[in-house]
Amino acid sequence: MRTILITGPGGSGRTTVAAATALAAARQGTRTLLLGTDRDDTLGAALGVRTGPAPTPVEPGLTAWRPDAAQGFRDGLAALQDRASSALDLLGAARLDPEELTPLPGADELALLRALRDAALAEEHDLLVVDLPPAPRALALLAAPEELRRCLRRLLPPERQAARALRPVLGRLAGVPMPAEALYEAAARWDLELAAAEAVVADRNTVVRLVAEPGPAGDDAVRATVLGLALRGLRTDLLVANRVLPEDVPADSWLTGPLAQQRKTLEEWRDTHDVRALPHLGHDPRGADDLAALGAPGVHAGAAPVEWPVTDRLAEDGVLVWRIPLPGAVREDLDLVRRGDELVVAAGPFRRIVPLPSALRRCTVAGAALREGTLAVRFAPDPALWPQAR
Known part of the structure; x- marks a missing residue:
């Protein structure tokens, strides 16, 4: 669908x-x-x-x-009370009447x-x-x-x-x-x-x-x-x-x-x-x-999938580059934090925590740059985690 x-x-x-x-x-x-x-x-x-x-x-x-939404909220709370009936009875708590509830x-x-x-x-x-x-x-x-x-x-x-x-x-x-x-x-x-x-x-x-x-x-x-x-x-x-x-x-x-x-x-x-x-x-x-x-359009065939590709530049620059499209982003409003195997990306009022691709988890962040609406984050292989070539 x-x-x-x-x-x-x-x-x-x-x-x-x-x-x-x-x-x-x-x-x-x-x-x-x-x-x-x-x-x-x-x-x-x-x-x-x-x-x-x-x-x-x-x-x-x-x-x-x-x-x-109101009925869904009431039904959900009623189901929750049913599942917790033994605990509520033990505490002597009076059950809420679904009809007296307003959605939160x-x-x-x-x-x-x-x-x-x-x-x-x-x-x-x-x-x-x-x-x-x-x-x-x-x-x-x-x-x-x-x-x-x-x-x-x-x-x-x-x-x-x-x-x-x-x-x-x-x-x-x-x-x-x-x-x-x-x-x-x-x-x-x-x-x-x-x-x-x-x-x-x-x-x-x-x-x-x-x-x-x-x-x-x-x-x-x-x-x-x-x-x-x-x-x-x-x-x-x-x-x-x-x-x-x-x-x-x-x-x-x-x-x-x-x-x-x-x-x-x-x-x-x-x-x-x-x-x-x-x-x-x-x-x-x-x-x-x-x-x-x-004359509104119905189903439209346009829009390519959004991709966040990882580019291999190990041979040239010794890094992997993760490219994140962020059209309209301003450099001063960007913030990046590496936390374990996740990257916290903040752009203006928006923030997202994304898991790192598997190859990048064995790397350290080596820098980032914003050019033409794309954030390029550079990752250098961590010698302690990256497989050594023989």
Whole structure:
């Protein structure tokens, strides 16, 4: 299944473009599922059809689904209370009534990750179009599965779980309480769920489609978002310039200023992105007719996979070079820290901890340079770890 993740700055028309994209793909003959994330039914307003927790047929080949984060939170807590019933009874704790609960911060994001996993596992559609939150929240959401799995592995390393059978004995010998069996089981369950969501995000058939209004603010947001996506190794297939003004504006109109900014931004975007311009209809698009009038692209064949190659320059310079594409990065805002077999990369407000390729784990960092949007990190073989030539 192919996946198109749609995001952009707040107020750029992401939901409308997501709905128009899904509609275009369905009318091209692709079985499409449109996944919404807003608690308010903005997706249904764009489609002209109410959407909710149950998948809703919109027209042949197109289904819309807006998971209920509140219900998912209540169901999850109820299941947790059931699993911990013996401990709760022992403590004399009163159980919480699911109906009295309101979702905690982050419940929407967790509901979306579960929905991504469920949609991929169902295999009922050929294309999944996801209306993500605004770009800053979307970047944090897309990073969550990898980061949470990393935390779980650090707290409960899989290789140490073999000691679970010896837990009672170890507890008596050490004189300290050992982690309960339920903790390991919960960690394994969470890891599987996060791995499924991470697999959808990292899949080679998954792309991110950016939406922004052409102008100074939109340009700043696109630059920041592209950098955040690049650090995560995610690829964009298109930059959708939304609400593009018509060119035939009278010379004495107040729109001449915004139109000039629009032209300049579109020219710059076309130098670095595959741009699709959608017209300003003069009103908020509502219903299938308006969405079709936008002419949004459906499935697009562009966007090469993002690669972080290691270049062998041992014969020439005695180093291996790891090239990390970071378009838009500024040298002053970059930071690198080697920690064990991991490299901590910070670019502006974004940060990622990545495992080193196997060959680089036997090397020491010998320097780094940023040129033309690519960070080149040089690694010199560590004589104590590198195999010696005879």
